[in-house]
Amino acid sequence: MTKPGNVARTVMLDGLQELIDALLGRGYTVFGPTVVDGVIDYRPITSVTQLPQGWGDVQDNASYRLRRRDDDAVFAFACGAQSAKPVLFPADELLWRARLGGAEPEIERAVDDKPAPPYAFLGLRSCDLAAIGIHDRVLSSRQFGDTHYALRREDTLIVAVTCTDPAGTCFCVSMDTGPVPRSGFDLAVTELYADGPHRFVVEAGTPRGEELLDQVASTAASDEDLVAAERVGAEAAARMGRVLDGTNLKDLLYDNTESPVWDDVASRCLRCTNCTLVCPTCFCTSITDASDLTGTTAERHRVWDSCFSEEYSYIHGGAVRESGRSRYRQWMTHKLAAWHDQFGSSGCVGCGRCITWCPAAIDITAEVAELRRLAEQRQRPQEARP
Amino acid sequence: MTTDQTSAVQMTNDHKVGAQRKPTLAVWKFASCDGCQLTLLNCEDELLSIAGAVDIAYFPEATRAVAEGPYDVSLVEGSITTPHDAERIREVRAMSGTLVTIGACATAGGIQALRNLTDVYEFRSIVYAHPEYVQTLDRSTPIAAHVDVDLELRGCPIDKGQLLETLAALLAGRKPRIPTYSVCVECKKRNNVCVAVAHGTPCLGPVTQAGCGALCPSFSRGCYGCFGPQDSANLPAMTDRLRAQGMREPEVVRLYRTFNTGAEAFRAESARVATHPAAAHPAASTQTTRGSAEEAPA
Numbered sequence: 001m002t003k004p005g006n007v008a009r010t011v012m013l014d015g016l017q018e019l020i021d022a023l024l025g026r027g028y029t030v031f032g033p034t035v036v037d038g039v040i041d042y043r044p045i046t047s048v049t050q051l052p053q054g055w056g057d058v059q060d061n062a063s064y065r066l067r068r069r070d071d072d073a074v075f076a077f078a079c080g081a082q083s084a085k086p087v088l089f090p091a092d093e094l095l096w097r098a099r100l101g102g103a104e105p106e107i108e109r110a111v112d113d114k115p116a117p118p119y120a121f122l123g124l125r126s127c128d129l130a131a132i133g134i135h136d137r138v139l140s141s142r143q144f145g146d147t148h149y150a151l152r153r154e155d156t157l158i159v160a161v162t163c164t165d166p167a168g169t170c171f172c173v174s175m176d177t178g179p180v181p182r183s184g185f186d187l188a189v190t191e192l193y194a195d196g197p198h199r200f201v202v203e204a205g206t207p208r209g210e211e212l213l214d215q216v217a218s219t220a221a222s223d224e225d226l227v228a229a230e231r232v233g234a235e236a237a238a239r240m241g242r243v244l245d246g247t248n249l250k251d252l253l254y255d256n257t258e259s260p261v262w263d264d265v266a267s268r269c270l271r272c273t274n275c276t277l278v279c280p281t282c283f284c285t286s287i288t289d290a291s292d293l294t295g296t297t298a299e300r301h302r303v304w305d306s307c308f309s310e311e312y313s314y315i316h317g318g319a320v321r322e323s324g325r326s327r328y329r330q331w332m333t334h335k336l337a338a339w340h341d342q343f344g345s346s347g348c349v350g351c352g353r354c355i356t357w358c359p360a361a362i363d364i365t366a367e368v369a370e371l372r373r374l375a376e377q378r379q380r381p382q383e384a385r386p
Numbered sequence: 387m388t389t390d391q392t393s394a395v396q397m398t399n400d401h402k403v404g405a406q407r408k409p410t411l412a413v414w415k416f417a418s419c420d421g422c423q424l425t426l427l428n429c430e431d432e433l434l435s436i437a438g439a440v441d442i443a444y445f446p447e448a449t450r451a452v453a454e455g456p457y458d459v460s461l462v463e464g465s466i467t468t469p470h471d472a473e474r475i476r477e478v479r480a481m482s483g484t485l486v487t488i489g490a491c492a493t494a495g496g497i498q499a500l501r502n503l504t505d506v507y508e509f510r511s512i513v514y515a516h517p518e519y520v521q522t523l524d525r526s527t528p529i530a531a532h533v534d535v536d537l538e539l540r541g542c543p544i545d546k547g548q549l550l551e552t553l554a555a556l557l558a559g560r561k562p563r564i565p566t567y568s569v570c571v572e573c574k575k576r577n578n579v580c581v582a583v584a585h586g587t588p589c590l591g592p593v594t595q596a597g598c599g600a601l602c603p604s605f606s607r608g609c610y611g612c613f614g615p616q617d618s619a620n621l622p623a624m625t626d627r628l629r630a631q632g633m634r635e636p637e638v639v640r641l642y643r644t645f646n647t648g649a650e651a652f653r654a655e656s657a658r659v660a661t662h663p664a665a666a667h668p669a670a671s672t673q674t675t676r677g678s679a680e681e682a683p684a
Contacts, residue, residue: 291560294439357583359583
């Protein structure tokens with residue numbers, strides 16, 4: 001796992017606390033995994049005791065359950081309920097506020113209620129790391145960047161972890177994004193809890209990460225630890241709960257816009273928007289303006305939007321995509337096909353959240369498989385009829 | 387009969403902030419519990435701003451002082467359940483500039499629309515010693531079934547924030563931001579954990595219109611559908627999921643038949659499930675959920 005030239009050290013649980021302390025000491029708000037209301041999700045933390053020690057998860061279509069592990073692992077769960085998106089790209093972003101005091105309105109750069117930046121993430125998965133890479137490309141590398149995202153992102157420090165116990169809805173191997181973090185991190189942690197003492201192999205990916213690692217009690221990672229770290233990553237890769245067959249996927253979607261699959265999935269789809277809101281790469285937003293009762297204060301907000309809502313495609317005269325069929329097709333075709341043309345990669349990182357958190361139990365990997373099966377059946381009518 | 391929201395905006399263009407005369411506000415009650423009117427009175431921090439921005443000209447719940455109509459804005463609570471009210475709402479419409487209906491009663495007929503499913507005259511004869519003195523209609527209907535309505539605020543009761551937003555928008559001559567998407571959007575905005583997926587709690591959030599701020603799920607309860615169906619509600623798919631979570635047909639029917647029993651999407655689906663309890667959703671009967679096991683072990 002460790003890249004040649006990267007510093008790799010072995011750290012104990014106490015060292016992880018020293019890492020958190022070092023981050024807090026540098027002014028970071030540290031988002032780490034913690035048990036919240038029956039799930040593991042990222043929240044501001046200050047102590048290793050807040051990590052989900054001894055907790056794992058069971059994820060399947062429309063179902064998420066915590067489970068007690070028979071070890072003391074702190075990172076042995078699959079992806080959290082949400083990714084880094086709600087932190088780096090908030091659901092409701094106050095863009096500016098204007099006040100009418102004197103003759104001219106004063107426009108102020110809004111101070112919102114979000115936790116104070118800079119942010120550090122502890123325990124982010126490689127799927128979510130890949131999603132941040134996509135957001136960087138979509139939101140801040142193009143001609144008209146998203147200033148709020150770029151500012152928040154610029155100072156963000158990332159401590160990634162190797163996923164050691166993927167869930168039933170995971171398919172990062174299919175999307176080539178995991179389960180081992182390869183780039184985009186300051187530090188990458190691999191937790192070793194199966195044999196020997198409970199320990200963490202930590203690799204520095206940036207000078208900033210290396211400098212941070214120097215503040216933590218550690219020993220040079222032994223060859224055995226490096227081998228063990230590589231092994232747990234490889235073992236996790238072999239335990240993906242789902243597969244998404246990417247063969248000619250773009251063409252498959254572009255060529256099958258009239259497939260009966262869309263009608264079938266639309267009959268089950270609730271148009272609730274959950275898939276897009278938990279997707280770590282979905283970035284559609286709407287701009288809303290509001291004024292108060294006295295007419296002296298106005299605010300402009302950027303809020304999450306979803307291609308599954310009717311208002312999303314509303315233009316003069318009505319909504320362009322009125323049917324559930326057209327909305328699901330739009331979402332999946334953009335995510336898995338048009339994204340390549342637009343941004344040079346797939347829009348899916350294989351985190352499986354859209355499967356777990358779809359209350360209607362719709363599975364994107366199964367829909368792709370069905371689309372492919374029907375397309376192939378149509379191409380080979382002889383074979384399809386026994 | 388709801389007219390486009392833009393007409394509501396146009397009607398107030400002549401009394402924006404700064405104009406000499408403050409717009410007049412009237413609050414009307416039909417068949418209802420007064421809870422939505424109380425939402426207005428509960429705007430404690432904002433009441434002074436409201437009183438500063440509009441003349442509260444008719445609001446018997448709050449004051450005996452009555453100013454003659456016509457009124458610039460009328461808030462109408464309650465449903466139409468009597469011949470007298472069916473006449474009175476026409477008078478209210480005639481003397482109102484912008485007419486905004488507030489709450490599940492005014493927008494869908496309310497809990498009292500349960501009468502629509504049965505014989506109200508039989509009830510009347512059981513409850514009252516002299517039923518001949520009680521004049522009532524056999525159905526409870528929303529205001530929009532009788533007169534043109536400019537804007538509807540859903541909910542049982544309505545949301546204070548949506549009411550203030552509507553008043554602020556009418557005063558500014560802009561369109562109110564009243565989203566018609568699902569409650570799920572509000573849950574995700576609040577970073578709530580999904581009670582349906584993570585706890586297995588039956589929840590009407592996916593088919594219910596936002597507006598409450600996801601109040602019940604924020605307290606780990608399933609949504610009861612107080613705000614009525616969202617703009618693209620797929621009720622048969624919802625029924626399938628409620629069944630998958632272990633609900634039996636009578637429970638499903640009862641869930642749809644509460645404050646918004648008269649809302650068309652809820653009415654139609656509850657009737658379908660009640661009439662054909664064993665018949666699954668047409669699409670669901672021919673296919674199973676793709677992928678692996680439906681529900682993971684707890």
